[in-house]
Amino acid sequence: MEAPTENWDPALTRLLTSLKEVQSGGEDMVFLSELLQSKQLNALVQVHNKIVAKGKDDKFYPLLSNAMQVTLEVLDLLGDIVSVSQEYQELLNLLQKPHFQAILCTHDAVAQKDYYPHLPDIPPEADEEEETVKIVQLVKSDEPLGGAQSAEPIVGATIKTDEDTGKIVIARVMHGGAADRSGLIHAGDEVIEVNGISVENKTPADVLAILQSSEGTITFKLVPSFGKGGSRESKVRVRALFNYDSSDDPYIPCKEAGLNFKKGDVLHIVSQDDAYWWQARREGDRVMRAGLIPSRALQEGRIIHERQTDPQTMDGKPALCSSSTTNSDCAPKTPCSPTPTATALLPCKSTPKVKKIMYDYRENDDYDREMIPTYEEVARLYPRPGLVRPIVLVGAPGVGRNELRRRLIATDPEKYVTPVPFTSRPLKPSEQNGKEYIFVSREKMEQDINDGKFIEHGEYKGNLYGTSAESVESIINSGRVCVISPHWQALKMLRTPRLRPYIIFIKPPPLEKLIETRTLANARSTFDKESSRAFTEEEFHDIIRSANRINFLYGYMFDEEIVNQDLAGALTQLLKASWRVQSEPLWVPASWVQ
Numbered sequence: 001m002e003a004p005t006e007n008w009d010p011a012l013t014r015l016l017t018s019l020k021e022v023q024s025g026g027e028d029m030v031f032l033s034e035l036l037q038s039k040q041l042n043a044l045v046q047v048h049n050k051i052v053a054k055g056k057d058d059k060f061y062p063l064l065s066n067a068m069q070v071t072l073e074v075l076d077l078l079g080d081i082v083s084v085s086q087e088y089q090e091l092l093n094l095l096q097k098p099h100f101q102a103i104l105c106t107h108d109a110v111a112q113k114d115y116y117p118h119l120p121d122i123p124p125e126a127d128e129e130e131e132t133v134k135i136v137q138l139v140k141s142d143e144p145l146g147g148a149q150s151a152e153p154i155v156g157a158t159i160k161t162d163e164d165t166g167k168i169v170i171a172r173v174m175h176g177g178a179a180d181r182s183g184l185i186h187a188g189d190e191v192i193e194v195n196g197i198s199v200e201n202k203t204p205a206d207v208l209a210i211l212q213s214s215e216g217t218i219t220f221k222l223v224p225s226f227g228k229g230g231s232r233e234s235k236v237r238v239r240a241l242f243n244y245d246s247s248d249d250p251y252i253p254c255k256e257a258g259l260n261f262k263k264g265d266v267l268h269i270v271s272q273d274d275a276y277w278w279q280a281r282r283e284g285d286r287v288m289r290a291g292l293i294p295s296r297a298l299q300e301g302r303i304i305h306e307r308q309t310d311p312q313t314m315d316g317k318p319a320l321c322s323s324s325t326t327n328s329d330c331a332p333k334t335p336c337s338p339t340p341t342a343t344a345l346l347p348c349k350s351t352p353k354v355k356k357i358m359y360d361y362r363e364n365d366d367y368d369r370e371m372i373p374t375y376e377e378v379a380r381l382y383p384r385p386g387l388v389r390p391i392v393l394v395g396a397p398g399v400g401r402n403e404l405r406r407r408l409i410a411t412d413p414e415k416y417v418t419p420v421p422f423t424s425r426p427l428k429p430s431e432q433n434g435k436e437y438i439f440v441s442r443e444k445m446e447q448d449i450n451d452g453k454f455i456e457h458g459e460y461k462g463n464l465y466g467t468s469a470e471s472v473e474s475i476i477n478s479g480r481v482c483v484i485s486p487h488w489q490a491l492k493m494l495r496t497p498r499l500r501p502y503i504i505f506i507k508p509p510p511l512e513k514l515i516e517t518r519t520l521a522n523a524r525s526t527f528d529k530e531s532s533r534a535f536t537e538e539e540f541h542d543i544i545r546s547a548n549r550i551n552f553l554y555g556y557m558f559d560e561e562i563v564n565q566d567l568a569g570a571l572t573q574l575l576k577a578s579w580r581v582q583s584e585p586l587w588v589p590a591s592w593v594q
């Protein structure tokens with residue numbers, strides 16, 4: 001490939017240089033690289049730069065925006081003159097030429113900035129007495145036909161029998177479907193005929209049969225419902241906090257119109273017109289037609305109902321219709337369905353052994369009983385200079401968070417930094433304040449804890465230890481990547497618009513692999529602070545149980561999960577995640593972006 005020439009636009013050259021640093025991307029990268037080096041693009045950029053530079057001199061502003069009107073007035077005046085000189089005659093001919101007039105019309109359109117599309121006029125009020133009928137032709141799409149009592153699989157709309165009139169009406173128009181794209185079919189329209197066949201006294205199933213047997217173009221005769229026109233697409237994006245499978249949902253108005261999704265999927269909510277059934281597309285899907293999903297209100301109602309009717313608890317907490325956790329003692333035994341009859345989570349055995357761990361402070365997850373996981377509104381956070389998101393590694397005690405944190409920092413200690421913890425214990429002669437710990441008095445530390453200045457804190461052998469939010473912030477402000485591996489109870493304090501953390505759940509591998517890898521590596525148990533020894537079998541079970549519990553309670557906060565089976569593999573994944581956080585736009589709670 002040719003190297004850019006000397007006169008190449010500097011912005012293009014910069015883009016090209018940074019593109020060369022990107023390792024992945026495959027064909028897309030090659031395409032982008034060729035495009036950035038093409039002479040045509042460079043020429044266009046040069047033209048653009050010149051126009052922008054000239055525009056600054058005010059040379060390109062129109063003197064008038066009604067040149068054509070002035071021309072017509074001049075022609076009018078000239079037409080009244082009986083004897084005209086040769087110059088007048090020439091001007092008359094020139095002004096009458098259609099090409100000249102077209103140029104003037106174009107000039108005026110540009111001067112008036114009249115190049116935006118015009119919206120169609122609002123239709124006049126229909127005469128109540130007079131029945132207006134519209135004929136709409138749609139080409140039958142090649143989407144598979146379903147057996148539902150609706151027209152949805154064919155034209156992107158559902159039909160129903162109107163309870164009051166007994167007539168067949170359009171119940172819902174799916175955003176992005178054929179009916180919606182036509183702009184001619186709206187919810188509430190009454191269907192009179194389909195392909196010339198009257199639908200009077202027919203059921204939605206009969207109408208569907210007519211549609212199924214039709215080939216090519218389908219013609220609808222409809223009585224429009226004025227005032228119920230199509231609504232604009234909303235821009236709301238949400239992250240789903242539960243799994244949804246419409247085939248398990250007996251209440252969905254049309255199963256074929258349902259959109260299935262998994263916990264963590266980002267959904268574009270295109271319509272919230274219906275209180276119970278929203279229309280959505282999965283972000284990144286190429287399918288234009290939206291699908292039906294339960295609204296937030298409906299899903300919340302289902303979860304509350306489920307908790308009340310089946311108060312199976314996990315450590316005393318009401319059951320949640322939540323994430324499906326594989327290899328989990330806490331996972332539902334059947335796929336979690338959002339119906340009131342859904343199988344609730346089985347009780348999870350509480351961790352039997354209470355270990356004295358450094359940052360274990362009062363349990364605060366009562367708060368999470370109130371959390372009803374439905375949807376979280378999200379927006380894209382674009383990477384930009386000065387925005388360095390901290391990387392937070394959470395997981396079960398003993399799973400290897402600290403080991404991974406240490407290894408990540410070792411790859412580039414200038415870039416990755418962990419905050420120095422505070423302690424109230426006295427400074428030892430061999431120690432230096434600010435190196436291993438920042439030493440403060442117990443009173444000061446207690447005051448700061450009460451003021452909410454610590455993201456985590458705990459007591460060990462009568463002394464307080466903790467990490468302050470300010471230490472995390474000062475690393476962020478220094479432009480380095482803050483890496484922390486706090487106790488999972490710190491997540492609530494950390495996940496704020498101020499810190500904008502990228503939270504990675506460090507997951508244990510299946511039990512046999514956990515035992516195998518840790519035994520092989522002669523791993524040291526973190527359950528015993530007093531002596532260095534191997535993990536016991538019970539402790540391995542605890543790690544798995546604890547991981548399931550954390551995932552169950554806080555899974556909705558995780559940006560990513562990494563299974564820590566083989567340390568080298570987990571570190572590679574961690575480095576990739578770190579790269580993504582710094583270079584890619586990522587979905588975050590919408591409040592972080594506003």
Ligand SMILES: Nc1ncnc2c1ncn2[C@@H]1O[C@H](COP(=O)(O)OP(=O)(O)OP(=O)(O)O)[C@@H](O)[C@H]1O
Nearest residue numbers: 397398399400401402403517521523524526565567
């Ligand atoms: N993938 C792995 N394979 C083998 N050994 C591992 C692996 N990950 C961690 N270990 C070892 O397991 C032990 C515990 O790891 P680590 O101290 O990082 O746990 P932790 O999650 O930080 O626990 P705690 O919060 O209780 O301190 C260490 O000896 C570590 O070297």
